[in-house]
Amino acid sequence: MKRFANLLKKEIKELVTKQLIISLVFTVILFQFIGQVSKKEVQKAVGDQTISALDQDGSAASKALIQGLESARFKVLDQSGKTKEEALATAKAGESKLLLVIPKGFGDSLAGLKPSEIETYSFMRSFSLIGTRGQVVVQSVISALNEALSNNFLKQRLPDFDPQSLKRPIKSKDFVVVQDKMAEGSANMVAGLISQQSLLIPVVLMMIVIYSSQMVISAVAMEKQNKTLETLLTVPIKRTSIITAKMLAAGLVGLISAAVYMLGFQGFMGGIGEEAAKAGAQVGGPAIMRQLGLYFDTTGYIVLGLSLFLAILVALALAMILGVLAEDFRSAQNMIMPLMFMVMIPYFISLFADINSVSLPVKILILIIPFSHPFLVSQNLYLGNYGMIAAGLAYMLIVFGVLVVLAARIFSTDKILTMKLSFGKKKGATA
């Protein structure tokens, strides 16, 4: 145990370098900085927007339109009395995101039940999604006004009828059923909330797996490159202890690094997410999710944690074998590629498709990849597919066992010194 602790201490010291600490601190600061900048932009986008309005009509209807915009948190700069060109130039030179031109005759057309036109000129000073949000809100105000005006017309002409019933004779009341639970709400909203809830799982997994694996592969490759491996293999410590110490050190440092990165990432997402959520919160979302049982209880979190932990172990064991194949630090960088692909395939499929609904051969291929299972855990937990979860966990455990035995076997035989995969070089056995 003392020998193992001695080796583990050395492995951790080797991994926790000044460069790593600087890189972690820099990343967190960068994420926080971007988060704060984005937060301000989102605040600007969802807060009071400055627009200019040229009311050439001056009717009650045009004034109502401008009042409607003001009540929708728009700061409206009045350009009355100017020509369209003058108003455009003034609005463009100022802060206005948009110029609204209400032409003469707007009120009369409305009164005569004729389509009335207004013109909007959006000033695109940036091409970010947040930057173009102003026009989206204006459009929604216009459609709200359209709704109000058409209701008024219908009331005037058909006072005995409810305008809503006339415009939308068919009404739908949406319910979502999950397993044996039912709640009122749209399936789109539920799907959106689920994807929000499980957004962090693949990101966390990707980061830890890639980070820790890179460390293990590099640790073995560096021992080879610095010619320290031969000496280490002849000291009185079990080969399995060498493997375990390297894996444990990389796992621990990988986990801590991932936690720090996640903290930074949370700061980044929090910056955008909080304000955006305030702007577009889906009322009753969490309540519906609870009603449908689509949330993690303690057991759920434990199962998810176990699944992530097993995936990390599998990655570390695989990285250990890949590290043996690497000749030096440079080739170790190439060795990480197969591992990255194995994590990215289920990640991207989970982003764009439902793993459960793809064709059978593709499904088998995905399920063979051990890293697919943590992506499936949350879905299967929600849907009560406990058999699938148990099978996934068992599969990862078996894969881990096989890989550890294989790694131990490689470390206990000549292969640790003779196995190599060169990139662009001739293969050669150790003499």
Add this chain to the structure above:
Amino acid sequence: MSNVLTVRGLKKSYGAQHALAGIDFEVRAGEVFALIGPNGAGKTTTLRIVATLLTSTDGEITFLDHDHCKEPDFVREKISYLPEEAGAYKDMKGLDYLHFMAAFYARTPEEEKEFVDRAVAITELGDRLKTKVGTYSKGMTRKLLLARALMTKPVLAILDEPTSGLDVLNALEVREIVRRYVKEGTSVLLSSHNMLEIEFLSDRVALINKGLILDTGTPDELKDKHQAKNLEEVFRSSLR
């Protein structure tokens, strides 16, 4: 004199390539036994097998009356190995490296200190041991590694080309260190293609070529037998 190591019919193949074709030799307690031969003769392979790094294809090795193959953990407790192109952890300070290696062998903190003190004395690097290994010259690194190999007073020190790449003065110092430690009870199995070095260091010599031992004896015995002035001539004669 009892044998520390006995090797019988040792063979090693990499596929169709035979690195060792069946060699026999023994290392006696308190002696320096050298394997000499050209590059690719099988010296390093032999040393790596004895150091438990490689497994043999055939043959028997007995180390202190223990089966070398079946008890590698026992062997590793009693030997130390200095590979030809060995390195130390570059980001570690010299002293930390010695402590790190000593901790694998020492049973108590006192013993660890004893090992490290001995290594510090061998290296004669003084305050430079407080600096990172990455800043050392080749000679300094080699002395550090040799000190690491000898600090535990192993039963058998396996030294592969111990003076490889060193200048004359550094090589001389390394040879003197090895000789001094043999007097303190450590047996040495070393390899070299430097015949003069072998003549200075070794009690007995085995001439190896193409995986076969051609002749074994003390340098004087071999020189008499082959009527040669030095081991280089002995080697040339034994090849005929």
